[in-house]
Amino acid sequence: xxxxxxxxISVSVGYGSVALAQQTNxxxxxQSAFQIAGVGGxxxxxxxxxxxxxxxxxxxxxxVATGGSGGGNGGAGYFSGALVDxxxxxxxxxxxxxxxxxxxxxxxxxxxxxxxxxxVQVAGVGGNGGSGNVxxxxxxxxxxxxxxxxxxxxAWHLVETGGSQAANGGDGSFHGELVHTSxxxxxxxxxxxxxxxxxxxxxxxxxxxxxxxxxxIAGIGGYGGNGNIAAGGSGSLxxxxxxxxxxxxxxxxxxxGNGGSGxxxxxxxxxxxxIYAPINIAIAGPHSTAVAGQTNDVHIDQSAVQIAGVGGxxxxxxxALGGDLATHFLSDLxxxx
Numbered sequence: 001x002x003x004x005x006x007x008x009i010s011v012s013v014g015y016g017s018v019a020l021a022q023q024t025n026x027x028x029x030x031q032s033a034f035q036i037a038g039v040g041g042x043x044x045x046x047x048x049x050x051x052x053x054x055x056x057x058x059x060x061x062x063x064v065a066t067g068g069s070g071g072g073n074g075g076a077g078y079f080s081g082a083l084v085d086x087x088x089x090x091x092x093x094x095x096x097x098x099x100x101x102x103x104x105x106x107x108x109x110x111x112x113x114x115x116x117x118x119x120v121q122v123a124g125v126g127g128n129g130g131s132g133n134v135x136x137x138x139x140x141x142x143x144x145x146x147x148x149x150x151x152x153x154x155a156w157h158l159v160e161t162g163g164s165q166a167a168n169g170g171d172g173s174f175h176g177e178l179v180h181t182s183x184x185x186x187x188x189x190x191x192x193x194x195x196x197x198x199x200x201x202x203x204x205x206x207x208x209x210x211x212x213x214x215x216x217i218a219g220i221g222g223y224g225g226n227g228n229i230a231a232g233g234s235g236s237l238x239x240x241x242x243x244x245x246x247x248x249x250x251x252x253x254x255x256x257g258n259g260g261s262g263x264x265x266x267x268x269x270x271x272x273x274x275i276y277a278p279i280n281i282a283i284a285g286p287h288s289t290a291v292a293g294q295t296n297d298v299h300i301d302q303s304a305v306q307i308a309g310v311g312g313x314x315x316x317x318x319x320a321l322g323g324d325l326a327t328h329f330l331s332d333l334x335x336x337x
Contacts, residue, residue, distance in 0.1 A: 001088040002029055010107075011098045018104045021097035021192075028114045031087035037123045038079025040170040043072035043130035043225060051137045051161060068163045069137055069230075072130025074170035074222040074260065079124035085214075086181040087117040093188045095204075101195030101285070108203045109190045115210045117182040117272075124174030126222035126260040126312060129167030133225055135256070137161040137232040163253040164232055164320075167225025169260035169312040174219035176266045180304075182212035184274040191281045192292075199289045202282035207297045212272035214304040221260030224315035230256040231321040254322060257315020264309035272302035 004027060012019035049071040091113060099105035186208060194200035232254050276298055284290035 002031070003090045004029070005090070005092045007094045009096045012100060012103055012105070014100045015102040017100050017102075019097045019099040019106070021095050021107045023093060023095040023109045025093055025111045025113070027091065027112070029089055030116045031089070032116050033085040033119045035083045035085065035119070035121045037081070037083060038077045038174070039122060039125045040075030040077035040127035040172070040222060042127040042222070043074045043133070043167055045072065045130040045132050047071040047130060047133045049133075049135045049166075051164070068165065069135040070165040071133035071135045072167040072225055072228070073165070074127030074129045074168070076170040076173070076260070077125045077127065078173045079218070080175040082177045082179065083121045083123055084177075084179045085119040085121065086179070088183045089115055089117070090185045091187070092185070095189070096191045097193070099194045099198060099200075102197055103195060104199050105192045105194040106201045107190050107192040109188060110205045111188055111207070113186065113206075113208045115184055117184070118211050118213045119180045120215045121178045121180065122217045123176070123178060124172050124218050124264070125220045126170030126172035128222040128312070129169045129225035129257060129315065131167065131225045132227045133166045134229045135164040135166040135231070137164045137254075161232055163255070164230040166228040166230045166256040166318070167315060168255070168258040169222030169224045171260040171263065172220045172222065173263040174266060174308070177269060178216045178218055178267070179269045180214040180216065180271070181269075182272040182302075184210050184212070186210075186274070186276045187278070189279045193283045194285065194288055194290070196285040197287050198284060200282045200284040200291070202280050202292045204278060204280040204293070205295045206278055208276065208299070210274050210300040212274065212300070212302045214270040214306075216268045216270065216304070216306045218266070218268060218307070219262045219264035219309045220307065221262040221310065221312035223312045224257030224259045225318075226257065226315045227317045228256045228315060229319045229321070230254040254320040256320045257318040259312030259314045262309045262311045268306040268308055270304040270306065274300050274302065276300070
């Protein structure tokens, strides 16, 4: 909150006198704010996450799982509360010149004012997924050298390399309010009063720039990373003998560069008020001259950009590959996935 109120008064009492009141103001008021809350960190770039490699030889039941691989996901952002920016400016210069009968009164006022009440408020934004990451599933090789197991039972094999994920954007969640309230009262007054047979001049020149713009962002899901690779593992299953059973190889799912969801529960509020009321008065008695000149150059920016609850974009230029599958078998019922 700022109160700027210069007052300039010149009074000349008596006949044949001169009163001069000169006021020059050059004011710059910066009440801008930058507020960030509940923003998830970005995922790292250029990361490599690799699943394990497995090789095995078995005459019985074999289960191989290499697990999933993930690289460079952005963290989720959560915000519950309020981000409030409420700047107030009261600018009220007063310039008065009074002269008695037969005198001259001159009141000159020149104001150059720059008021900046802009705000940037960011809350509940999910971090972006990293770029250029690689998530690779494991490679699996199993070998059955003989027909059946030692007790004559059929061999049964299951190979699973798991899923691979690279650089998903984090979710953004916002619960609360983003409030930007700007108030400007600009009220210069310029008065010149002269008595009988006298001259009165009231000159006022104002150049005012008021910026009350706002940028409010809440509950935005992070972008998925770009240029990422998610590759599933390779599976190879070989049987040299005659055996009955089922062979199943699953290399898992692969995903890369998904955008995060955006959630908003609350309000984005921008309230800007500007009151600009310059007053210029020149009063002269009979047989006298009164001149009141006023020049105003005013620019008031109350624009607002409000973004809420937008899901992040998926990454571009990403590659998701399923695993390679190789089998060798005789007459059996086989299932390959």
